[in-house]
Amino acid sequence: MRLSTGERLFNVANTFVLAVIALLCLYPFIYTVSISLSTATEASRDGFHFYPRELSLVSYRMVLTNPSIVTGYVNTLLRTVLGTVMTLLATCVAAYPLSRREMPHRALLTFLIVFTMLFSGGMVPGYLLVKELGMINTIWALIVPGMITAFNVIIVKNFFQALPESLVESARIDGAGEWAILFRIYLPLSKPVLATVALWTAVGHWNAWFDALLYITDDKKQVLQTFLQRIVIESSTQMMELGVTDTSVIQFTGETIKAATIIVTILPIICVYPFVQKYFVKGIMLGGVKG
Amino acid sequence: MNDTLPEAPWSGRYHRHLGLISMMAPALAYFLIFHYVPMVGLVIAFKDYVMSDGIFGSAWVGWENFARLFSSEDFPRAIGNTLTISILRLAFGFFAPVILALMLNEVRQAGYKRSIQTLTYLPHFFSWVILGGIFLMLFGGGGPVNAAVKLLGAKPVTFLTDDGWFIAVLIITGIWQGAGWGAIVYLAALSGISPNLYEAAVIDGASRWQQTRHITVPSLVPTMITLFILSLGGILTAGFDQIYNMYNPMVYDVADIVDTYVLRRMMGLDLSLATAAGMFKGVVGLVLVVGANFFARKISKGEQGVW
Numbered sequence: 001m002r003l004s005t006g007e008r009l010f011n012v013a014n015t016f017v018l019a020v021i022a023l024l025c026l027y028p029f030i031y032t033v034s035i036s037l038s039t040a041t042e043a044s045r046d047g048f049h050f051y052p053r054e055l056s057l058v059s060y061r062m063v064l065t066n067p068s069i070v071t072g073y074v075n076t077l078l079r080t081v082l083g084t085v086m087t088l089l090a091t092c093v094a095a096y097p098l099s100r101r102e103m104p105h106r107a108l109l110t111f112l113i114v115f116t117m118l119f120s121g122g123m124v125p126g127y128l129l130v131k132e133l134g135m136i137n138t139i140w141a142l143i144v145p146g147m148i149t150a151f152n153v154i155i156v157k158n159f160f161q162a163l164p165e166s167l168v169e170s171a172r173i174d175g176a177g178e179w180a181i182l183f184r185i186y187l188p189l190s191k192p193v194l195a196t197v198a199l200w201t202a203v204g205h206w207n208a209w210f211d212a213l214l215y216i217t218d219d220k221k222q223v224l225q226t227f228l229q230r231i232v233i234e235s236s237t238q239m240m241e242l243g244v245t246d247t248s249v250i251q252f253t254g255e256t257i258k259a260a261t262i263i264v265t266i267l268p269i270i271c272v273y274p275f276v277q278k279y280f281v282k283g284i285m286l287g288g289v290k291g
Numbered sequence: 292m293n294d295t296l297p298e299a300p301w302s303g304r305y306h307r308h309l310g311l312i313s314m315m316a317p318a319l320a321y322f323l324i325f326h327y328v329p330m331v332g333l334v335i336a337f338k339d340y341v342m343s344d345g346i347f348g349s350a351w352v353g354w355e356n357f358a359r360l361f362s363s364e365d366f367p368r369a370i371g372n373t374l375t376i377s378i379l380r381l382a383f384g385f386f387a388p389v390i391l392a393l394m395l396n397e398v399r400q401a402g403y404k405r406s407i408q409t410l411t412y413l414p415h416f417f418s419w420v421i422l423g424g425i426f427l428m429l430f431g432g433g434g435p436v437n438a439a440v441k442l443l444g445a446k447p448v449t450f451l452t453d454d455g456w457f458i459a460v461l462i463i464t465g466i467w468q469g470a471g472w473g474a475i476v477y478l479a480a481l482s483g484i485s486p487n488l489y490e491a492a493v494i495d496g497a498s499r500w501q502q503t504r505h506i507t508v509p510s511l512v513p514t515m516i517t518l519f520i521l522s523l524g525g526i527l528t529a530g531f532d533q534i535y536n537m538y539n540p541m542v543y544d545v546a547d548i549v550d551t552y553v554l555r556r557m558m559g560l561d562l563s564l565a566t567a568a569g570m571f572k573g574v575v576g577l578v579l580v581v582g583a584n585f586f587a588r589k590i591s592k593g594e595q596g597v598w
């Protein structure tokens with residue numbers, strides 16, 4: 001098919017503008033990497049910083065030997081692994097009966113779960129509940145309150161419902177119970193949706209900070225994001241409050257450490273992102289908004 | 292409940308499905324404890340909650356906490372700020388993913404399209420603790436944004452402490468973070484359009500622009516309506532994670548939103564007031580979503596709407 005001049009111009013412009021947009025998405029990360037690898041004087045130079053002109057690994061040495069960061073890393077890793085496993089199990093066990101037509105009160109139960117997407121008790125009652133349950137300063141405060149979400153239940157339920165019903169009937173004839181049907185027949189066939197839920201949950205746990213801010217006061221139990229928040233945001237805010245505007249070298253040693261902490265925090269996500277991103281996207285298609 | 296056999300007696304019906312019911316029980320208990328018990332906990336909005344007396348021992352005060360909220364200076368300001376930020380986000384940000392999806396849809400080289408898409412939704416995978424940290428550096432005094440401003444011959448701008456500029460930074464970085472991810476839903480809708488429509492349009496002599504206007508864009512409208520309804524429900528939310536990680540006391544006048552207000556009251560241990568503020572937000576959100584959905588169904592005769 002021949003293209004008109006107008007169409008060819010449009011194609012060129014469209015390709016170019018999209019490249020600029022992609023660069024804008026990437027640049028903040030390039031800048032951060034560059035600052036994290038710079039010497040303090042190089043970091044204090046005004047300008048765009050696409051790469052470090054004077055290389056220094058001091059900030060990384062300081063970040064990686066900081067005991068808080070190491071503690072945070074371990075705690076975050078723990079909540080991510082344990083939280084993801086528990087969410088997967090609980091979500092599947094909740095979704096399975098709801099996916100079965102013969103489940104008594106199925107519509108009412110589905111409504112009870114979906115309603116939690118529309119309304120919640122909010123911050124204070126949630127906090128008081130966790131406190132009453134004695135979960136403050138335990139990893140359970142970070143895992144249990146958000147363990148099952150209505151959204152996850154609905155997308156897994158929809159996936160289960162799309163599986164052929166004859167599978168259940170033939171398993172039944174072979175004498176399989178509900179648990180066996182779920183674990184031996186449904187789950188092996190549901191890998192795409194399970195991968196999506198697992199990845200969403202894992203990223204959510206890795207990035208979570210607000211629950212830790214509320215529920216964890218003991219620094220030995222604290223997560224990585226909270227330590228990052230202290231280093232990055234609190235120091236900036238303090239500087240602004242104190243009216244520090246001069247670009248002293250001391251402040252910019254702080255900048256390189258902030259940048260290095262950010263990079264250390266996002267590195268695991270960056271490393272797995274290229275391999276798993278298609279599952280994230282697939283999940284959106286699986287879910288849809290309509291139940 | 293029409294799914295089950297009508298002649299089954301109640302007890303028999305439960306007995307027959309004991310396996311399913313026992314599987315559902317833990318999840319049901321979970322939702323009751325972690326979602327419905329906190330809703331009951333909202334009664335402290337109508338009490339003078341004292342921790343040592345407990346929720347049920349504290350004295351009832353009726354609507355007094357709400358009266359205190361609305362006669363205070365901070366809460367009405369927080370509502371005003373929340374609405375302003377949300378409306379600006381909708382005005383400038385709602386169409387950003389639509390436009391991005393349309394642009395990506397016009398790219399013919401699949402590899403290029405995929406790479407651009409992957410890069411644009413990358414920011415969605417990082418917390419606002421991380422992104423806030425990065426943007427505080429980027430928009431700070433010696434940062435690259437101000438380097439660009441100087442390059443254009445203007446004086447450096449205090450983006451993070453100036454009221455107006457701070458809101459602009461919030462809106463722009465919000466779009467930066469969300470547009471790529473938002474575009475995925477629209478791209479999915481676009482991939483569902485039948486190629487026959489385009490073929491027929493080409494035979495009728497439609498230009499590429501006419502195809503976009505009369506086939507592509509109309510097919511996105513249902514998705515847009517659904518997402519608009521959902522965003523109405525969040526109009527009193529305005530992006531707590533982002534604001535909490537980027538604001539500072541110098542911009543409280545414009546950036547203190549309902550959620551940050553609730554958190555500060557909570558940290559100040561005024562739990563009844565904090566609960567009342569949170570409950571107000573939750574009820575307004577619920578009414579808006581249900582109302583908008585009702586309205587969308589009504590005008591489309593039941594074809595549109597989230598449920």
